[in-house]
Amino acid sequence: MKIKTLEIPIKKFAILGVLCILIAFFSIVTESFLTTGNVLNIARQVSMLGISAVGMTCVILTSGIDISVGSVMGITNIVGALLMTKYGMPILPAALMTLVVAAAVGLVNGVFVSYIGVPALITTLAMMTLLRGLTYVLCDGLPVWGLPDSFRFLGQGYVGIIPVPVIIMFIIFIIGWVFLNRTKIGRYIYGLGGNREAVRLAGIRTKRVETGVFVISSFLSGLAGLIMLSRINTGQPKIGTAFEMDVITAVVLGGVSVAGGAGSLIGVLLGVFITGILSNGMILLDISEYYQQIIKGLVLLLAVTFDSLAKRKKS
């Protein structure tokens, strides 16, 4: 019993340790890594990953998975761009409408998973492919140009020296933390991953909560898609390809159990930075895209291995 109470902080320290080692390593082997410019650059690069990871955390906590996040990012990218250019909508309504589209995708995912009972992996795999195709259809496979300049602020702006997306990411993390830890829905989400039937017998409509997490995940991925759109100021249909891989890696690295029910957003934030630093460092080291994929795959495998080993030790 005593060991168990010690286990959790050790796990958190382990993530922090990995982060420090990575920072130390890249600071030594590259010159430009530990400069204010690059640190802020990394933060801005990971902001979309971070925002989406908050939603993914909610899903994985209920023991689900959402691999459609990358395609949601892609379709919001194009939908947002088309609304602002082809349909000439002002920025704010266009952005809101894009987010509604994203949330609607999540609603469909959630209904299939919780009410119809299709496994989350299959539902979101189908959605991932379907949305990507739809994205290409919507824009004829071509980039969408001509976005209003004022839209750049979302992805490229600064408050002081802090990039706007970084501020948004931290706000989402704070809201996410409060939501998961201080609201009843948040506590239901934690309960669902541990023990679905016990939550239902406590008098909670579990299917609604389960649907809700997919809406949250899609909504936040949609927000990430909008930020991406603003950063490159062009609608690109291939945006977000393989993004789900980074998001899931970050969440699992952050110590969220794939079986659900355990993990915290503080860990996830660290996981996000580890994933981001790894990508950034590999680019600085000029490692080829091919090798980067191999390394990323290994990192995810390693992270879930630790998760599974920890679980086996407990039982």
Add this chain to the structure above:
Amino acid sequence: MEKQEILLSAQGIVKRYPGVVALDHVDLDFYKGEIHAICGENGAGKSTFIKVLTGAIQPDAGRIEMEGIHRDNYTPHEAMFNYGISAIYQEFYLIPALTIAENLFLGKEIMKNRLLDRKTMNSEAKALLLSLGVDLDPNRPVGSLSVAYQQIVEIAKSTYQNAKLIIMDEPSAPLTINEVDKLFNLVHTLKAKGITVIYISHRLTEIFELSDRVTVFRDGKKIVTMPTSSTTKNELIHIMVNRELSDTFPTRKGEIAEPILEVKNLSTAALLQDISFTLHKGEVLGFGGLVGAGRTELARAIYGADPITEGTILIKGKEMRIRHPKEAVAQRIGLIPEDRKQHGILSRLSVGENIAYSSFSKISRFCLIQMSLMNQSALKMVKMLRIITPNTHKRVQELSGGNQQKVVLARWLVSDCEIILFDEPTRGIDVGAKQEIYELIFELAAQGKAIILISSEMNELLGMSDRILVMHEGVITGELSRAEATQDKVLRLASGE
């Protein structure tokens, strides 16, 4: 009677689990080609004994001889393939998508030129089934068969594996009356082939119809083995339950008042048929019966956890449709489930959160849970129910079983529940904590709460209930007042006698 040859002999079998002796020096011999019935109450040690024989668990002490040879530390696989001991459980280990023949020969396929020899397998399967008195097409997928025929395939599979001893655990439970006849014929065929059958059943009528000898287990001990023809049902029941009522129960206070819950003609698709009863304020209504009698199902149906196909539920005289546990909680009904770890507590959450889990809305402001309010109300409950925990932030999984059970109860008390359904509330809980739970139940009744107590422990049922309803196979078979209830009467009703 001619002298019988012993097939399997178990001597001095002991199995201990933390806090209980599941098997206490059991000596038992089985003859070649006999039908040997084993009976006893829930938890008497029958299942543990069977698991020892099949090698599923290892005994702490004792000796098993099969055909005169000492065997120990064997696995179920060795038991089945090397010694010829096989068991037919209530769940079958058949693969529904494969045919009867494929299932029979699974792992021992007949090959011809490195390919499956379907023709030979089918004809052998057909012959095997015919020798057991059943004519089935061996090409049919097992999934398309009724439960009875699946059971026959399972039995055929063990005879094909040269079983000398076949153990059947409640084999008639899932069968209809006609199918039970078929099963009996099959058991007699097995006997004629010289196979020993151990037949475990709660149904005493079957034991008398079928078995040559009968053994009674009680509280982990073998009480007696005797020829079935030399005993009677009444004697068997008496032996099964004959024990001193050792636990002392607190004194009952308070009065039974007006009806609060009326169940009328309730049925479910799976099991329950035409259940009607009334529960009063301040009453402890006990539900007795054997495992699978439908008591848990009844509690779940009332609570909206499983759908009701027919019947009505009245709460305080008003008809209510409860389709989800949430609606039950809104009607101030709380359920304390049988499986505490899987269905009761949320093991990874804190004591405080577990207590507040069904009433978060009450302690939230602007959607945010007020942590101070949550801890205050949890602390109040911790004191009132004497939950032993250093603080309310402790994860509930680190508490003892009795304290976890109190946490689940506390959840319903903070939700102001007036009807509380206790399903086996003291299972797996130590003696001291049991006493406390009993006291709490009486305290709640004295406060005017209405209580349903499902219990398989005879002492508890008799000692706690104001009234006892006994169920058997989804039906209420009788009602006993506190004054008239005895162990014999409850068991008789529970066996459907």
